[in-house]
Amino acid sequence: MNGSAIGVSRPRHDAVLQVTGRALYGDDYERPGMLYAKALRSRHPHARILKVDTSRALKLAGVKAVITAEDVPKNRYGFTHLDQPVLADDKVRYMGDVVAVVAATSWDAATEALDQIEVDYLPLPAVFDPVEAMKPDAPKVHGDSNIVSHIKIRSGDVTEGWRISSEIVEDVMRTQVVEHCHIEPHAALAELTDDGTYVIWSTVQRPFLIASDLSRILQYPMNKIRVITPAIGGGFGGKNEITIEPYVCLLAAKTKRPVKMVLSREEEFCGTTVRHPYIVKYRSGVTKDGKIVARQVEIISDSGAYVSWGESTLSKASIHAAGPYFIPHVRIDGYLVYTNNSIGGAMRGFGVPQVGFAYECHMDNIAAVIGMDPLEFRYKNLLTDNSSLPTGQVLEFVTLRETVRKAVELVGWKKEVEWE
Amino acid sequence: MKRAIILVVNGTEHSVEVQPSDLLVDVLRDRLRLTGTKKGCGTGECGACTVLLDGKPVNSCLLLAIRCEGRQITTIEGLGTPDSLHVLQKAFIDNGAVQCGFCAPGMLLSAKALLDENPAPSEMDIRQALAGNICRCTGYVKIVKAVSSAARTMSGAEGGGR
Amino acid sequence: MLPRTLYIRPSDLTKALEALEEHGPGARVIAGGTDLIPSMRARTQLPSCLVDIQGLGLDTITRTDGFVRIGAACTFSELARSGIIREMFPVLREAASAIGAVQTRNLATIGGNLSSAVPSCDSAPALYVLKARLTLISLRQQRAIPVEEFFQGPRRTVLAPAEILAWIDVPVPPDRSGSAFLKIGRRKALTLAIVNAAASVCLAKDGSTVEDATISLGAVAPTPLRARKAEALLKGCTWSEELVKEAAWVASGETSPISDIRASADYRRELCKVLVRRALTHAWKRALGGDQR
Ligand code: FES
Ligand code: FES
Numbered sequence: 030m031n032g033s034a035i036g037v038s039r040p041r042h043d044a045v046l047q048v049t050g051r052a053l054y055g056d057d058y059e060r061p062g063m064l065y066a067k068a069l070r071s072r073h074p075h076a077r078i079l080k081v082d083t084s085r086a087l088k089l090a091g092v093k094a095v096i097t098a099e100d101v102p103k104n105r106y107g108f109t110h111l112d113q114p115v116l117a118d119d120k121v122r123y124m125g126d127v128v129a130v131v132a133a134t135s136w137d138a139a140t141e142a143l144d145q146i147e148v149d150y151l152p153l154p155a156v157f158d159p160v161e162a163m164k165p166d167a168p169k170v171h172g173d174s175n176i177v178s179h180i181k182i183r184s185g186d187v188t189e190g191w192r193i194s195s196e197i198v199e200d201v202m203r204t205q206v207v208e209h210c211h212i213e214p215h216a217a218l219a220e221l222t223d224d225g226t227y228v229i230w231s232t233v234q235r236p237f238l239i240a241s242d243l244s245r246i247l248q249y250p251m252n253k254i255r256v257i258t259p260a261i262g263g264g265f266g267g268k269n270e271i272t273i274e275p276y277v278c279l280l281a282a283k284t285k286r287p288v289k290m291v292l293s294r295e296e297e298f299c300g301t302t303v304r305h306p307y308i309v310k311y312r313s314g315v316t317k318d319g320k321i322v323a324r325q326v327e328i329i330s331d332s333g334a335y336v337s338w339g340e341s342t343l344s345k346a347s348i349h350a351a352g353p354y355f356i357p358h359v360r361i362d363g364y365l366v367y368t369n370n371s372i373g374g375a376m377r378g379f380g381v382p383q384v385g386f387a388y389e390c391h392m393d394n395i396a397a398v399i400g401m402d403p404l405e406f407r408y409k410n411l412l413t414d415n416s417s418l419p420t421g422q423v424l425e426f427v428t429l430r431e432t433v434r435k436a437v438e439l440v441g442w443k444k445e446v447e448w449e
Numbered sequence: 450m451k452r453a454i455i456l457v458v459n460g461t462e463h464s465v466e467v468q469p470s471d472l473l474v475d476v477l478r479d480r481l482r483l484t485g486t487k488k489g490c491g492t493g494e495c496g497a498c499t500v501l502l503d504g505k506p507v508n509s510c511l512l513l514a515i516r517c518e519g520r521q522i523t524t525i526e527g528l529g530t531p532d533s534l535h536v537l538q539k540a541f542i543d544n545g546a547v548q549c550g551f552c553a554p555g556m557l558l559s560a561k562a563l564l565d566e567n568p569a570p571s572e573m574d575i576r577q578a579l580a581g582n583i584c585r586c587t588g589y590v591k592i593v594k595a596v597s598s599a600a601r602t603m604s605g606a607e608g609g610g611r
Numbered sequence: 612m613l614p615r616t617l618y619i620r621p622s623d624l625t626k627a628l629e630a631l632e633e634h635g636p637g638a639r640v641i642a643g644g645t646d647l648i649p650s651m652r653a654r655t656q657l658p659s660c661l662v663d664i665q666g667l668g669l670d671t672i673t674r675t676d677g678f679v680r681i682g683a684a685c686t687f688s689e690l691a692r693s694g695i696i697r698e699m700f701p702v703l704r705e706a707a708s709a710i711g712a713v714q715t716r717n718l719a720t721i722g723g724n725l726s727s728a729v730p731s732c733d734s735a736p737a738l739y740v741l742k743a744r745l746t747l748i749s750l751r752q753q754r755a756i757p758v759e760e761f762f763q764g765p766r767r768t769v770l771a772p773a774e775i776l777a778w779i780d781v782p783v784p785p786d787r788s789g790s791a792f793l794k795i796g797r798r799k800a801l802t803l804a805i806v807n808a809a810a811s812v813c814l815a816k817d818g819s820t821v822e823d824a825t826i827s828l829g830a831v832a833p834t835p836l837r838a839r840k841a842e843a844l845l846k847g848c849t850w851s852e853e854l855v856k857e858a859a860w861v862a863s864g865e866t867s868p869i870s871d872i873r874a875s876a877d878y879r880r881e882l883c884k885v886l887v888r889r890a891l892t893h894a895w896k897r898a899l900g901g902d903q904r
Contacts, residue, residue: 040542047550048538048557050485050525057484136612212489212497212551212585262487262551263585294490450617469618469661472648492649493715494801505688505717511648512718513641515618516663559713580800581712 043260052260055216055232060287063218064093064132066280067139067290068273069146070300071121071128074369075155075168078117078148083129086145091138094283095146097129101279102248106271108238112171113335113372115246115275121150122170122334123369125300132280132288155369159308159331162368170334170367177332178340180347180363184419190323190358194314198395202311202387207304209376213262214297219277220287226253227281231274234264242271247278266375270337272301302337302374305330307346309387314358319401321410323358326350328384332365333372339365342373346380351419352388353429354410359419404442408433454518458483459527467514474498474509477524485525485554489583496582499555500524506562506581525554528561537561540599541592548586556582560596568604572597613651617660624667624777628750631773634660640775642684643719645711646727669722669777672696681779683722687711687734690721700781701897702790702809706737709792709807712800722776725761728768728834729803735762735835736809737792739827743781749774762834788813788823789897791890795882797873804830805874806882810890812898814850821845824894826858826887831866831879838862841887850895859887 046052083095098104098118105111117126129146133139154168161167162175169175191197217231227249233239236256244251261268273290280288292300307330314323328346332339347363378385396403411429418424451466458481465480474491477483477500489497491510498509501523529535537560540546547553556579563570563578570578575596576589584592617634621627631638637659641647650656669682672693679695690696690707697704710716710724710733724734725745738758746755749771758779761768770776784790790811796802807830813823824845826838841862848854868879 038545040545041547044542044547044550045531045534045538047547047553048541049529049531049534050483050554051531052550053484054487054551056478056488137615140612210585211549212495212583213487213549214489261549262489263549265585294492294494450615468615470613470615470651472613475612491652493645493711496712496714499714502717506714507717508645508714511645511715513618513644513648513661516620516641516644516665562713577800578713581714 047260054213054260054262055218055230056214056289056291058218058230058259059289060218060220063287063289064134064280064284065136065139065290066130066132066276066288067136067143068127068276068296068300069129069131069143069148070296071117071124071126072148073121073150073152073155074124074157075153075170076121076150077153078119078121078128079151080147080149081128082147085147086131086142089133089138089142089145091134092131092142093134093286094132094280095129095142096276096279096283100283101246101275103246106242106246107336108270108338109340110177110336113337120153123371125296125371126334127276127300130276130280130290132284157368157370159329159366159368162366163329163364170369175367177336177365177367178343180344180361182347182350182359182361182419184417184421185323185358187323187325187358187360190314193316193322195317196399197312197314198391198398199310199312200387200391200394202309202390204307204309204383204386206306206371207376208298208301209263209265209267209303210297211263211265211267214292214294215268215272215301216289216291217273217277218287218289219274219281221278221281221285226255227278228255228257229274229278230257230259232261232268233258233274234261234266234268235270239271239274243274243278246271246275265377266379267301269375270302299371302376303333303371304376305332305339305342305373305380305383307331307383307387309350309384311387311391313391313395315395315399319399319406319409321354321356321395324351324356325359326361326384328361328363330363330365330380331368331370331373333368333370335372336365337372337374338379339373342375342380346384348418348420349381350384350388352392353412354407355412355416356410356419361419404437452515454515456481456514456517456522457520458522459524465514469513469515471514472510473500473512473514473517473522476514477509483524483526487551487554489551494583495552496555496559497552499558499582501558501562504562504565506559508581523558525557528557535561536602537564537596537599540595540602544591544595544598546587546591546595552582552584552586556584556592560599563596564600564603568600570597570600613648614654614657616651616658618663619660620663621667624669624748625750627662627664627667628748628773628775630660630662631775632750634662636772638662638773640664640726642723643686645715645719646723664775678780678782681721681781683776683778684720685722686718686720687716687724688713691716699783700737700741700790702740702792702811702894703734703737703781705792706733706794706807706809709733709794715801721779725758726768726770726776728762728764728766730765730833730835731804731807731830732835733794733804733807733829736807736827736829737790738779738781739835739837740790740809740811740825741781741784742825743779745779746777747774748777755780759837764833784811785813787816787818787898789894789899791893791897793886793890793893795886803873806830806879806886808883808886808890810887810894812891812894814895814898818899819850821848821850824858824891826862826891828862828866828883828887831868831883836866838865838887840865855888855891858891859884862887
């Protein structure tokens, strides 16, 4: 190989298996005596659970076990906040919440059993708009406030910034919910071996995170939990955390048989994480010669029913919210808000695409207001070597200007740009 | 109400007992263990389950297995093997047309049906033939490239299409 | 995982009708299955019995005196490929090619598309402007109706229990006539129409007076519709761009679209104007003989 792989196209090492249909993905695994699991999800976006009766389902032919919240040793998980139940106990907080899971000898038997599980709900008022959810009298998804976290970044003094600005421009941008839509739905298969080890084949991007979460949920030593990731049919962040693994483990332990579960496309939409929709407000002050001197940003992130990766994505979004521009006076406030919507999680870019879309639209608007070419306006404000970010980080080896110049050249920008 | 039927898959006859409601995709995957055929949506939207029925691409998630008796079914396992790749498979590898690979079996079968009917397709022909196959990873550009390069190889080398 | 059901593959049409009669209202005809199977999966349709009408001879396209007979079990791929359709009814070929994607067109049938009676049904506007007649058959009777009388509302048709749509007769269009179909969806394949439109134009001997014109729109009312006021406006007039614009504007006013996940009612009304104008213009060019495709 002589060392160099740079500049050379190399085929994927598993491509031959992929194009011949021999690569094994999550749902392609099976074990002898395997059972099939199906989840019963909430009927309401927000409701108190009064009673769950699984007795009728258990009597059906082929049904081997049904699990509910009582079967979970530690029924809360989450990356930064332990707020999400494996199986809903006191309340359901969105339509994707799972109330019970059935294991049966066939997919048909498991599906039919779902109709026989009786759940008594007391529907509660629900909230779907994060701005509404921030109001004091909004229905509460958890505890006594829907604002889960408030991230603050301050640098300089924006009041001073407004004072020295000759023009102030404000914009509000909204981004939509996005589902990852990896073509392969989630699948997991668990087996409890004779020596007491859980072996789990699962479509996850982060096997060790799954193992440690499972260890806490099952209250079981992590060295006896082995997570195997087969070929994955796309993830994009949607397979970044635990989903159905606890169900197949709990059912495997209960039935002493391997158990497999696969989500339907409908469940992918309603019961797995999505990209957070953001509402982003920008206010920027510029001087006559087109220098941005102050920027205030407010981000409202709809977390949905649980936090998942909401706080970490919002942190990253907040750090990036001022854009790749040097601005002396900055004030950024990010709010993560619970609603009864689908849960926001990790997705490509991790919060940055939302603010990136917003600040670049904002930049165009400012350029229009001050009558400057949008490219020149951006170029003038780009971060350079030794610029500091609103977080205080000082940057080195910044090649933004060179990159922009090269891009302009390659694109053949409509007009000659006068680089300062 | 199970019924014994004979399915001809990749030239081999398989006798299976099916319910009338059993879908071809499930019979192929779960009963015949031909797991190369993938299931992405179950509603005819993604094309991952594409197989050839008498040479024509169809969604096996929309087809009752019982209706396929006596017809020729081709799955990805019948296109080529790791030791003897079909020109299209080779072209997908060489052009980097596969990322996660979950769409590849369906894509390849749709492409195969296209080239059988139209050995010299335009880019538009290729895009239309593959419109029923969703790929979430590649952005399609390299897939289209792979299909046209396979078409060129096949027309250049007589009988090179296996 | 579909709900359990019985399955019958009759050996001829009479046996199919008998099976439908015998199994009562729970029995459903299955042709392509591209609408029925997902509905069963979603449990919005729970047939007790499926009667397969494939292989009963209802999948042919034959030319007879003055009309072409299209079997209801003809797939859209067969329609799109047919030389007769290409030559005589390009509007129908355009509609057939606009449905689903290759895989679905290889399964889905024209009879199934009509019988599903969704307001966005792509084959209907084409058949409306071709003035097609549908033959409905049950054990008791056989009747032929104009295609426009077939639909009663979203997913509702005049089909009686145990009656099936057997074939479609499309009259050979007069000389100096042309027709065209257009569809706008959220993407170019595998999508329902936001609006679809078909138009036909028949010119008088002078080559510029509109002798007859028909306009049909889909997805903008509970059933596909004919824009009769716009048609009346065109008849007897001399062809001009202004005239076509006005007709398109009038046609848009004859619709009653709703706002839904695909588009708003206002957007649909705007699209109607654009699509009718374009469909009429294509049809006119074909009537002049300038554009056959
Ligand atoms: S699984 Fe059949 S089209 Fe998606
Ligand atoms: S390669 Fe992943 S979906 Fe196509």
